[in-house]
Amino acid sequence: MTLEKATRRRGEELENAILDAVWDEISEKGYGGLTYEGVAARARTSRAVLYRRWPTRTDLVLATVARLGRRTPRVAPDTGSLREDMIELLRYSNSHRLGMWVVLSVQLAGFYAETGVTPADLRARLLGDRPSLVPEIVARAVERGEARPDLSERVLRVPFDLFRSEAILRLGPVPDEEILAIVDEVFLPLVRT
Known part of the structure; x- marks a missing residue:
């Protein structure tokens, strides 16, 4: 033995x-x-x-x-279309990152209250020095003439702000029709030339 x-x-x-x-x-x-x-x-x-x-x-x-x-992979779609890139990015988040956002938002409520750390602070720690992919996607769209070049950071955050809100309200996946509405009814009208 x-x-x-x-x-x-x-x-x-x-x-x-x-x-x-x-x-x-x-x-x-x-x-x-x-x-x-x-x-x-x-x-x-x-x-x-x-x-x-x-x-x-x-x-x-x-x-x-x-x-x-650091361990969350970055997926930067490049379909040649602003609409398709944003839909693909939101769908990827829906299938691969949703649980993370729900946990950070809901399961850490006591953490925020106890420490004074905000969800924005945790988001900054989560992203580290990696920039958001949305400005990169929009920059390509500007080059193709699909988007205005003068967009504010607030406008660029709109799709994911709405997506996270939907995910938190549902405590689960965002239906595809909501993803399409975020892109088609809100984001694209804000950014188009």
């Missing part, structure tokens, strides 16, 4: 296991249910390891959100 020595996780492998555990705990239990004990058990490590790296729950949440942003 041979006993295999357990390999101790360190560095990035351990950090990934911990931050995955934090996200899973928040997703299932909300910020109010996030405990060092729960994270340690889920990540199969000790509370001491967590406290050494992240002394507060706030630190745990901020590190988890930053990692989530």
